[in-house]
Amino acid sequence: MSEKGFAECFVKDGSSFTLEKPAILIVDMLNDFCKEGGSMVLKEGAEVYGPIAALIAAGRARGCPIIYVNDCHRPGKYDREFDKRAPHCIDGTWGAEVVSELAPAEEDYCVKKRRFSGFFQTDLDLILRELGVKTVIVTGVVTNICVRSTCHDAFFLGYNVVVPEDCVRATGPREQASTLWDIATHFGAVSDSGQVIAKF
Secondary structure, three states: OOOOOOHOOOOOOOOOOOOOOOOEEEEEOOHHHHHHOOOOOHHHHHHHHHHHHHHHHHHHOOOEEEEEEOOOOOOOOOOEEEEEOOOOEOOOOOHOOOOHHHOOOOOEEEEEOOOOOOOOOOOOOHHHHHOOOOOEEEEEOOOOHHHHHHHHHHHHHHOOEEEEEHHHEEOOHHHHHHHHHHHHHHHHHHEOOHHHHHHH
């Protein structure tokens, strides 16, 4: 019988990774979450603008698909997510738009989602498979909710998952550390934007 506890019994520590046919996912970098005046602002969200922008620039230079995965809810309609969270990111409003610092380019993809995961009831998986993507580099907010859910589903669907820790922010330091540890030990690799860029 192993003397290691459950948490220590993993094969890889999540620090090593390769970028086989990568795509960059930008999760919920939206005005309602990141800008003053938004309906549900994570102040730390602005901290990731620079690292994500650098990652996007490096990815574009190497022909890496850039995919924005955006929370978006129908105006005036019931949405079960609002049973848990205040109304936010209503389609057609300023709050549902990507922050200007990370605005999509014409060649980028934008996927609307109504639940935390970018894969749940969206065509994200179809887009990735049509592009031949094997690895998803997941960035955005918030680490312990939508980023985490997207990483889980990516792993379940057979993608390699990489999360640059300087490109994601959680609802607090404890949640950031715990979620990144869980991703590294169960769902993928955790690194930083510089190391990811170096592997393109």
